Amino acid sequence: MFLFLMLGLLVCSEPPGSSAVTPRFVLKGENVTLNVRKPDIQEGTIFAWKFKSRHNVVRLVNDKSFISPNYARRVEFSLEDYSLLLKNLTEADSGVYSALLSWDRDLKVAEYEVTVQERVSPVHLTVKPVSSSSDSCNVTVTCSSQDSSISSTLTCDGEDCSLEGGERSEVTASAATIKVYLLNGSAICNHSNQVSWREDRKEIDPLCLLSSGPVSLPGTCYLVRTVVLSVSLVSMVAAVITVNLRVQE
Template sequence: MIIFVYNDFFIIVFSGFSSQTRFIQTNRDLLLTVTEEVQLGERDQFNWKFNDKNNIIRLLGGEEVVSFAAYENRAEFFKQNLSLRLKNVQLNDSGIYTAVVSGRKDVTLSTYDVRVEVSPVLLSVDSVFNSSESCNFTVSCTTELSPSISRSFTCNRHTCEEASPAPSDPAPSLQLYLSDVSIICNHSNHVSWRKDTKEKQQVCPFGNELILMFDFVSTRC
Protein backbone atom coordinates (compact mmCIF):
# COMPACT_ATOMS: atom_id res chain seq x y z
CA MET A 1 0.00 0.00 0.00
CA ILE A 2 1.23 3.51 -0.86
CA ILE A 3 -0.23 6.61 0.81
CA PHE A 4 0.18 10.11 -0.64
CA VAL A 5 -0.84 13.23 1.28
CA TYR A 6 -1.87 16.36 -0.63
CA ASN A 7 -3.56 19.46 0.89
CA ASP A 8 -4.66 17.40 3.90
CA PHE A 9 -6.28 14.79 1.65
CA PHE A 10 -5.12 11.23 1.22
CA ILE A 11 -4.59 9.32 -1.99
CA ILE A 12 -4.42 5.65 -1.07
CA VAL A 13 -3.21 3.17 -3.65
CA PHE A 14 -3.25 -0.55 -2.89
CA SER A 15 -1.05 -3.05 -4.76
CA GLY A 16 1.38 -2.03 -7.51
CA PHE A 17 1.86 -0.69 -10.98
CA SER A 18 0.93 -2.93 -13.91
CA SER A 19 1.81 -2.84 -17.59
CA GLN A 20 0.29 -4.90 -20.40
CA THR A 21 0.31 -5.18 -24.18
CA ARG A 22 -3.07 -5.52 -25.88
CA PHE A 23 -3.76 -6.54 -29.47
CA ILE A 24 -7.19 -5.73 -30.88
CA GLN A 25 -8.84 -5.67 -34.29
CA THR A 26 -10.34 -2.55 -35.80
CA ASN A 27 -14.06 -1.95 -35.13
CA ARG A 28 -13.90 -3.72 -31.77
CA ASP A 29 -14.37 -2.21 -28.30
CA LEU A 30 -11.34 -2.03 -26.02
CA LEU A 31 -11.73 -2.40 -22.24
CA LEU A 32 -8.94 -1.03 -20.04
CA THR A 33 -9.02 -1.71 -16.31
CA VAL A 34 -7.32 -0.66 -13.10
CA THR A 35 -6.63 -3.61 -10.82
CA GLU A 36 -5.49 -1.47 -7.89
CA GLU A 37 -7.94 -0.15 -5.33
CA VAL A 38 -7.88 3.65 -5.30
CA GLN A 39 -9.49 6.09 -2.88
CA LEU A 40 -9.50 9.69 -4.09
CA GLY A 41 -9.58 12.72 -1.85
CA GLU A 42 -11.89 15.65 -2.48
CA ARG A 43 -9.31 17.59 -4.48
CA ASP A 44 -7.65 14.70 -6.23
CA GLN A 45 -7.92 13.63 -9.87
CA PHE A 46 -7.91 10.40 -11.78
CA ASN A 47 -7.17 10.43 -15.53
CA TRP A 48 -7.05 8.05 -18.43
CA LYS A 49 -4.48 9.38 -20.91
CA PHE A 50 -3.41 8.51 -24.45
CA ASN A 51 0.30 8.75 -25.34
CA ASP A 52 0.92 10.66 -22.12
CA LYS A 53 -0.50 13.95 -23.41
CA ASN A 54 -4.11 13.48 -24.55
CA ASN A 55 -6.68 13.24 -21.78
CA ILE A 56 -9.54 10.85 -22.45
CA ILE A 57 -11.51 11.05 -19.22
CA ARG A 58 -11.04 12.75 -15.84
CA LEU A 59 -12.58 11.99 -12.48
CA LEU A 60 -12.54 14.87 -9.97
CA GLY A 61 -12.61 14.04 -6.29
CA GLY A 62 -14.19 10.68 -6.93
CA GLU A 63 -17.46 12.25 -8.09
CA GLU A 64 -17.45 14.53 -11.16
CA VAL A 65 -16.59 12.93 -14.51
CA VAL A 66 -15.19 15.14 -17.29
CA SER A 67 -15.19 13.82 -20.87
CA PHE A 68 -12.83 15.44 -23.36
CA ALA A 69 -14.13 16.41 -26.79
CA ALA A 70 -12.06 14.03 -28.91
CA TYR A 71 -13.44 11.03 -26.98
CA GLU A 72 -16.85 12.30 -25.91
CA ASN A 73 -18.84 9.84 -28.02
CA ARG A 74 -16.29 7.04 -27.98
CA ALA A 75 -15.20 6.60 -24.38
CA GLU A 76 -17.33 5.03 -21.65
CA PHE A 77 -16.03 5.42 -18.09
CA PHE A 78 -17.06 3.23 -15.16
CA LYS A 79 -16.62 5.25 -12.00
CA GLN A 80 -17.06 2.33 -9.63
CA ASN A 81 -13.88 0.56 -10.76
CA LEU A 82 -12.17 3.27 -12.89
CA SER A 83 -12.23 1.14 -16.03
CA LEU A 84 -12.51 2.61 -19.52
CA ARG A 85 -14.21 1.25 -22.61
CA LEU A 86 -12.99 2.73 -25.90
CA LYS A 87 -15.53 2.03 -28.63
CA ASN A 88 -14.91 1.08 -32.25
CA VAL A 89 -11.11 1.33 -32.20
CA GLN A 90 -9.29 2.40 -35.36
CA LEU A 91 -5.70 2.09 -36.55
CA ASN A 92 -4.79 5.51 -35.12
CA ASP A 93 -5.87 4.32 -31.65
CA SER A 94 -2.63 2.34 -31.40
CA GLY A 95 -0.48 3.76 -28.62
CA ILE A 96 0.12 3.94 -24.88
CA TYR A 97 -2.83 4.29 -22.49
CA THR A 98 -2.19 5.16 -18.85
CA ALA A 99 -4.34 5.38 -15.74
CA VAL A 100 -2.94 8.17 -13.57
CA VAL A 101 -3.96 9.44 -10.16
CA SER A 102 -2.80 12.97 -9.33
CA GLY A 103 -2.12 14.70 -6.05
CA ARG A 104 1.13 16.44 -5.28
CA LYS A 105 2.67 13.87 -7.62
CA ASP A 106 1.34 11.84 -10.53
CA VAL A 107 1.14 8.12 -9.84
CA THR A 108 0.67 5.71 -12.76
CA LEU A 109 -1.55 2.78 -11.84
CA SER A 110 -1.82 0.94 -15.15
CA THR A 111 -0.20 1.17 -18.57
CA TYR A 112 -1.42 -0.51 -21.76
CA ASP A 113 0.50 -0.69 -25.00
CA VAL A 114 -2.43 -1.03 -27.42
CA ARG A 115 -1.74 -2.31 -30.92
CA VAL A 116 -4.64 -2.25 -33.34
CA GLU A 117 -4.50 -5.01 -35.93
CA VAL A 118 -5.64 -4.40 -39.49
CA SER A 119 -9.02 -5.67 -40.64
CA PRO A 120 -9.52 -8.34 -43.35
CA VAL A 121 -9.11 -7.27 -46.95
CA LEU A 122 -10.97 -8.12 -50.16
CA LEU A 123 -9.58 -8.16 -53.70
CA SER A 124 -12.22 -7.90 -56.44
CA VAL A 125 -12.05 -7.80 -60.23
CA ASP A 126 -14.14 -4.89 -61.50
CA SER A 127 -13.85 -5.30 -65.27
CA VAL A 128 -11.97 -7.25 -67.94
CA PHE A 129 -11.50 -6.51 -71.65
CA ASN A 130 -10.05 -9.63 -73.20
CA SER A 131 -8.81 -10.67 -76.66
CA SER A 132 -6.62 -13.48 -77.94
CA GLU A 133 -3.46 -11.36 -77.63
CA SER A 134 -4.09 -8.83 -74.89
CA CYS A 135 -6.07 -8.26 -71.73
CA ASN A 136 -6.96 -5.09 -69.85
CA PHE A 137 -8.43 -5.37 -66.37
CA THR A 138 -9.23 -3.24 -63.34
CA VAL A 139 -9.10 -4.55 -59.77
CA SER A 140 -10.03 -3.05 -56.41
CA CYS A 141 -8.75 -3.58 -52.90
CA THR A 142 -11.11 -2.83 -50.00
CA THR A 143 -11.35 -3.17 -46.23
CA GLU A 144 -14.08 -2.48 -43.72
CA LEU A 145 -12.71 0.95 -42.84
CA SER A 146 -10.14 2.33 -45.24
CA PRO A 147 -11.08 3.89 -48.59
CA SER A 148 -10.79 1.37 -51.42
CA ILE A 149 -8.00 1.59 -53.97
CA SER A 150 -8.08 0.40 -57.58
CA ARG A 151 -5.55 -0.23 -60.34
CA SER A 152 -5.79 -0.93 -64.08
CA PHE A 153 -3.34 -3.24 -65.84
CA THR A 154 -2.57 -4.22 -69.42
CA CYS A 155 -1.21 -7.70 -70.15
CA ASN A 156 -0.01 -9.60 -73.18
CA ARG A 157 1.14 -13.20 -73.30
CA HIS A 158 4.49 -12.33 -71.72
CA THR A 159 4.23 -9.29 -69.47
CA CYS A 160 1.83 -7.07 -67.54
CA GLU A 161 2.17 -3.41 -66.71
CA GLU A 162 0.10 -0.76 -65.01
CA ALA A 163 -2.07 1.12 -67.50
CA SER A 164 -1.26 4.50 -65.93
CA PRO A 165 0.93 5.79 -63.07
CA ALA A 166 -0.39 4.76 -59.68
CA PRO A 167 -2.26 7.58 -57.92
CA SER A 168 -1.44 8.47 -54.35
CA ASP A 169 -3.35 6.09 -52.12
CA PRO A 170 -5.95 7.49 -49.70
CA ALA A 171 -5.20 4.52 -47.42
CA PRO A 172 -1.43 4.09 -46.98
CA SER A 173 -1.92 0.76 -45.17
CA LEU A 174 -3.34 -0.73 -48.41
CA GLN A 175 -1.24 -1.90 -51.36
CA LEU A 176 -2.37 -3.35 -54.68
CA TYR A 177 0.22 -4.77 -57.07
CA LEU A 178 1.22 -7.63 -59.39
CA SER A 179 3.74 -10.40 -58.84
CA ASP A 180 4.91 -12.79 -61.55
CA VAL A 181 1.76 -14.90 -61.30
CA SER A 182 -0.63 -13.14 -58.92
CA ILE A 183 -2.63 -9.99 -58.24
CA ILE A 184 -2.06 -9.09 -54.61
CA CYS A 185 -4.01 -6.88 -52.22
CA ASN A 186 -2.07 -6.27 -49.02
CA HIS A 187 -3.29 -4.61 -45.81
CA SER A 188 -0.68 -4.19 -43.10
CA ASN A 189 0.68 -2.16 -40.24
CA HIS A 190 3.56 -2.67 -37.81
CA VAL A 191 1.85 -5.51 -35.92
CA SER A 192 -0.33 -7.37 -38.42
CA TRP A 193 -0.75 -8.31 -42.06
CA ARG A 194 -3.71 -9.46 -44.17
CA LYS A 195 -3.81 -10.18 -47.88
CA ASP A 196 -6.05 -11.47 -50.65
CA THR A 197 -4.79 -12.75 -54.00
CA LYS A 198 -6.00 -13.88 -57.41
CA GLU A 199 -4.05 -15.62 -60.16
CA LYS A 200 -3.43 -13.49 -63.25
CA GLN A 201 -4.05 -16.45 -65.54
CA GLN A 202 -7.55 -16.85 -64.10
CA VAL A 203 -8.40 -13.24 -64.92
CA CYS A 204 -6.69 -13.19 -68.34
CA PRO A 205 -6.51 -16.75 -69.72
CA PHE A 206 -5.78 -15.63 -73.33
CA GLY A 207 -7.94 -18.35 -74.78
CA ASN A 208 -10.88 -18.44 -77.15
CA GLU A 209 -13.19 -18.48 -74.18
CA LEU A 210 -12.92 -16.33 -71.07
CA ILE A 211 -13.30 -18.42 -67.93
CA LEU A 212 -15.68 -16.65 -65.57
CA MET A 213 -14.23 -17.65 -62.23
CA PHE A 214 -14.98 -14.46 -60.32
CA ASP A 215 -17.82 -12.05 -59.88
CA PHE A 216 -17.02 -9.45 -62.53
CA VAL A 217 -18.33 -8.08 -65.80
CA SER A 218 -16.39 -9.22 -68.88
CA THR A 219 -16.48 -7.53 -72.29
CA ARG A 220 -14.74 -9.10 -75.29
CA CYS A 221 -12.92 -6.70 -77.63
Protein backbone atom coordinates (compact mmCIF):
# COMPACT_ATOMS: atom_id res chain seq x y z
CA MET A 1 0.00 0.00 0.00
CA PHE A 2 2.78 2.46 0.93
CA LEU A 3 4.58 1.72 -2.35
CA PHE A 4 1.46 2.48 -4.42
CA LEU A 5 0.94 5.72 -2.47
CA MET A 6 4.48 6.91 -3.20
CA LEU A 7 4.12 6.05 -6.89
CA GLY A 8 0.89 8.03 -7.03
CA LEU A 9 2.54 11.09 -5.48
CA LEU A 10 5.40 10.91 -7.95
CA VAL A 11 3.05 10.72 -10.91
CA CYS A 12 0.91 13.64 -9.71
CA SER A 13 3.78 15.88 -8.64
CA GLU A 14 5.26 18.51 -10.91
CA PRO A 15 8.27 17.14 -12.80
CA PRO A 16 11.69 18.32 -11.64
CA GLY A 17 13.13 21.15 -13.66
CA SER A 18 9.75 22.71 -14.44
CA SER A 19 9.47 26.42 -13.84
CA ALA A 20 6.90 29.15 -13.39
CA VAL A 21 5.77 31.23 -16.35
CA THR A 22 7.89 34.37 -16.81
CA PRO A 23 6.03 37.37 -18.31
CA ARG A 24 7.73 39.37 -21.07
CA PHE A 25 6.22 42.51 -22.61
CA VAL A 26 7.51 43.59 -26.02
CA LEU A 27 6.85 46.60 -28.21
CA LYS A 28 5.36 45.65 -31.59
CA GLY A 29 8.12 45.34 -34.20
CA GLU A 30 10.85 44.77 -31.63
CA ASN A 31 12.80 41.58 -30.76
CA VAL A 32 12.97 39.53 -27.55
CA THR A 33 15.36 36.81 -26.37
CA LEU A 34 14.03 33.89 -24.32
CA ASN A 35 16.79 32.40 -22.19
CA VAL A 36 17.02 28.97 -20.63
CA ARG A 37 19.45 27.26 -18.30
CA LYS A 38 21.20 24.94 -20.73
CA PRO A 39 20.17 21.38 -19.88
CA ASP A 40 22.33 18.28 -20.06
CA ILE A 41 21.24 16.57 -23.29
CA GLN A 42 21.47 12.80 -23.15
CA GLU A 43 21.54 10.54 -26.20
CA GLY A 44 18.09 10.15 -27.66
CA THR A 45 16.83 13.31 -25.95
CA ILE A 46 15.20 16.05 -28.02
CA PHE A 47 15.23 19.71 -26.98
CA ALA A 48 12.51 21.95 -28.40
CA TRP A 49 10.95 25.40 -28.15
CA LYS A 50 7.17 25.30 -28.61
CA PHE A 51 4.51 27.96 -28.97
CA LYS A 52 1.22 27.45 -27.12
CA SER A 53 2.35 23.90 -26.28
CA ARG A 54 1.52 22.55 -29.75
CA HIS A 55 3.40 24.52 -32.41
CA ASN A 56 7.06 23.60 -32.86
CA VAL A 57 9.32 26.63 -33.25
CA VAL A 58 12.67 24.84 -33.21
CA ARG A 59 13.86 21.31 -32.42
CA LEU A 60 17.36 20.18 -31.52
CA VAL A 61 18.18 16.55 -32.42
CA ASN A 62 21.72 15.13 -32.17
CA ASP A 63 23.22 18.66 -32.02
CA LYS A 64 21.38 19.73 -35.18
CA SER A 65 18.67 22.37 -35.00
CA PHE A 66 15.56 22.39 -37.19
CA ILE A 67 13.49 25.57 -37.38
CA SER A 68 9.84 25.20 -38.35
CA PRO A 69 9.04 26.65 -41.82
CA ASN A 70 6.47 28.92 -40.18
CA TYR A 71 9.30 30.60 -38.24
CA ALA A 72 11.96 30.71 -40.95
CA ARG A 73 13.80 34.06 -40.85
CA ARG A 74 11.64 35.04 -37.86
CA VAL A 75 13.67 33.35 -35.12
CA GLU A 76 17.27 32.55 -34.27
CA PHE A 77 18.33 29.61 -32.12
CA SER A 78 21.64 29.56 -30.24
CA LEU A 79 23.49 26.25 -30.12
CA GLU A 80 25.67 27.69 -27.36
CA ASP A 81 23.02 28.34 -24.71
CA TYR A 82 19.76 27.16 -26.38
CA SER A 83 18.22 30.64 -26.16
CA LEU A 84 15.55 31.67 -28.67
CA LEU A 85 15.48 35.07 -30.38
CA LEU A 86 12.04 36.15 -31.65
CA LYS A 87 12.25 38.93 -34.24
CA ASN A 88 9.93 41.69 -35.48
CA LEU A 89 7.06 40.61 -33.27
CA THR A 90 3.37 41.22 -33.98
CA GLU A 91 0.27 40.76 -31.80
CA ALA A 92 -0.15 37.28 -33.31
CA ASP A 93 3.12 36.26 -31.63
CA SER A 94 1.65 36.84 -28.16
CA GLY A 95 1.35 33.65 -26.14
CA VAL A 96 3.26 31.08 -24.09
CA TYR A 97 6.64 29.78 -25.31
CA SER A 98 7.96 26.61 -23.63
CA ALA A 99 11.41 25.01 -23.65
CA LEU A 100 11.06 21.23 -23.38
CA LEU A 101 13.22 18.14 -23.06
CA SER A 102 11.58 15.10 -24.63
CA TRP A 103 12.26 11.39 -24.40
CA ASP A 104 9.45 9.18 -23.10
CA ARG A 105 7.73 12.29 -21.74
CA ASP A 106 8.13 16.09 -21.91
CA LEU A 107 10.08 17.91 -19.21
CA LYS A 108 9.51 21.67 -19.12
CA VAL A 109 12.71 23.61 -18.39
CA ALA A 110 11.54 27.18 -19.10
CA GLU A 111 8.31 28.97 -19.96
CA TYR A 112 7.57 32.56 -21.02
CA GLU A 113 4.32 34.37 -21.62
CA VAL A 114 5.09 36.95 -24.29
CA THR A 115 2.72 39.90 -24.73
CA VAL A 116 3.23 42.14 -27.77
CA GLN A 117 1.83 45.66 -27.41
CA GLU A 118 1.61 48.68 -29.69
CA ARG A 119 2.96 52.07 -28.68
CA VAL A 120 0.25 54.04 -26.89
CA SER A 121 -1.41 56.95 -28.69
CA PRO A 122 -0.76 60.60 -27.69
CA VAL A 123 -2.94 62.24 -25.04
CA HIS A 124 -4.37 65.73 -24.63
CA LEU A 125 -5.18 67.52 -21.39
CA THR A 126 -7.81 70.27 -21.36
CA VAL A 127 -8.69 72.56 -18.45
CA LYS A 128 -12.01 74.40 -18.52
CA PRO A 129 -13.36 76.87 -15.89
CA VAL A 130 -16.62 75.86 -14.21
CA SER A 131 -17.29 78.27 -11.36
CA SER A 132 -15.56 80.77 -9.08
CA SER A 133 -16.12 82.71 -5.88
CA SER A 134 -14.14 85.20 -3.82
CA ASP A 135 -12.07 82.46 -2.17
CA SER A 136 -12.11 79.44 -4.51
CA CYS A 137 -12.68 78.24 -8.06
CA ASN A 138 -13.55 74.98 -9.78
CA VAL A 139 -12.35 73.74 -13.16
CA THR A 140 -12.78 70.52 -15.12
CA VAL A 141 -9.66 68.67 -16.25
CA THR A 142 -10.13 66.14 -19.05
CA CYS A 143 -7.54 63.59 -20.14
CA SER A 144 -8.22 62.20 -23.64
CA SER A 145 -6.52 59.52 -25.74
CA GLN A 146 -7.45 57.99 -29.08
CA ASP A 147 -9.93 55.53 -27.56
CA SER A 148 -10.70 56.83 -24.06
CA SER A 149 -11.34 59.92 -21.96
CA ILE A 150 -11.62 60.66 -18.24
CA SER A 151 -12.54 63.88 -16.41
CA SER A 152 -12.24 65.18 -12.89
CA THR A 153 -13.03 68.35 -10.96
CA LEU A 154 -10.15 70.50 -9.78
CA THR A 155 -10.73 72.87 -6.86
CA CYS A 156 -8.36 75.74 -5.98
CA ASP A 157 -8.64 77.91 -2.88
CA GLY A 158 -6.04 80.58 -3.74
CA GLU A 159 -3.22 78.69 -1.99
CA ASP A 160 -3.58 75.08 -3.11
CA CYS A 161 -5.42 72.88 -5.61
CA SER A 162 -6.82 69.37 -5.28
CA LEU A 163 -8.53 66.82 -7.51
CA GLU A 164 -11.91 65.56 -6.38
CA GLY A 165 -11.40 61.97 -5.26
CA GLY A 166 -7.64 62.13 -5.93
CA GLU A 167 -5.94 60.43 -8.87
CA ARG A 168 -8.30 58.98 -11.49
CA SER A 169 -7.39 56.11 -13.81
CA GLU A 170 -9.10 53.83 -16.30
CA VAL A 171 -8.10 50.85 -18.44
CA THR A 172 -8.68 51.58 -22.13
CA ALA A 173 -10.04 49.28 -24.84
CA SER A 174 -6.45 48.58 -25.94
CA ALA A 175 -5.50 47.38 -22.41
CA ALA A 176 -3.48 50.52 -21.68
CA THR A 177 -4.05 52.80 -18.68
CA ILE A 178 -5.09 56.45 -18.86
CA LYS A 179 -4.97 58.57 -15.72
CA VAL A 180 -5.06 62.17 -14.52
CA TYR A 181 -3.39 63.45 -11.36
CA LEU A 182 -1.69 66.44 -9.71
CA LEU A 183 2.06 66.66 -9.15
CA ASN A 184 4.21 69.63 -8.12
CA GLY A 185 1.61 72.21 -9.12
CA SER A 186 0.75 70.65 -12.49
CA ALA A 187 -2.18 68.59 -13.74
CA ILE A 188 -0.83 65.57 -15.62
CA CYS A 189 -2.55 63.36 -18.17
CA ASN A 190 -0.73 60.03 -18.64
CA HIS A 191 -1.34 57.20 -21.12
CA SER A 192 0.79 54.06 -20.70
CA ASN A 193 1.15 50.32 -21.07
CA GLN A 194 4.05 48.02 -20.17
CA VAL A 195 6.20 49.12 -23.12
CA SER A 196 5.45 52.82 -23.75
CA TRP A 197 3.94 55.98 -22.29
CA ARG A 198 2.80 59.48 -23.33
CA GLU A 199 1.78 62.47 -21.24
CA ASP A 200 0.48 66.02 -21.39
CA ARG A 201 0.65 68.49 -18.52
CA LYS A 202 -0.49 71.99 -17.63
CA GLU A 203 0.72 74.15 -14.77
CA ILE A 204 -2.07 75.03 -12.36
CA ASP A 205 -2.19 78.43 -10.64
CA PRO A 206 -4.01 78.30 -7.27
CA LEU A 207 -5.69 81.58 -8.29
CA CYS A 208 -7.18 79.75 -11.30
CA LEU A 209 -5.08 81.65 -13.84
CA LEU A 210 -4.84 78.50 -15.97
CA SER A 211 -2.98 77.96 -19.21
CA SER A 212 -6.30 77.34 -20.94
CA GLY A 213 -7.43 80.87 -20.11
CA PRO A 214 -7.99 83.03 -17.02
CA VAL A 215 -10.97 82.61 -14.75
CA SER A 216 -12.41 85.94 -13.52
CA LEU A 217 -12.36 86.19 -9.77
CA PRO A 218 -13.99 89.01 -7.76
CA GLY A 219 -11.33 88.68 -5.07
CA THR A 220 -7.64 89.56 -5.13
CA CYS A 221 -7.19 89.34 -8.91
CA TYR A 222 -10.16 91.69 -9.52
CA LEU A 223 -8.90 94.21 -6.97
CA VAL A 224 -5.39 94.31 -8.45
CA ARG A 225 -6.77 94.79 -11.96
CA THR A 226 -9.05 97.62 -10.78
CA VAL A 227 -6.18 99.44 -9.06
CA VAL A 228 -3.95 99.15 -12.12
CA LEU A 229 -6.65 100.50 -14.44
CA SER A 230 -7.46 103.40 -12.07
CA VAL A 231 -3.83 104.46 -11.76
CA SER A 232 -3.41 104.32 -15.55
CA LEU A 233 -6.52 106.44 -16.08
CA VAL A 234 -5.42 109.07 -13.56
CA SER A 235 -1.98 109.27 -15.17
CA MET A 236 -3.49 109.77 -18.62
CA VAL A 237 -5.81 112.57 -17.39
CA ALA A 238 -2.93 114.30 -15.61
CA ALA A 239 -0.80 114.14 -18.77
CA VAL A 240 -3.55 115.67 -20.90
CA ILE A 241 -4.08 118.54 -18.39
CA THR A 242 -0.34 119.22 -18.27
CA VAL A 243 -0.08 119.43 -22.07
CA ASN A 244 -3.06 121.83 -22.27
CA LEU A 245 -1.60 124.14 -19.65
CA ARG A 246 1.74 124.33 -21.48
CA VAL A 247 -0.03 125.14 -24.77
CA GLN A 248 -1.98 128.01 -23.16
CA GLU A 249 1.24 129.54 -21.83
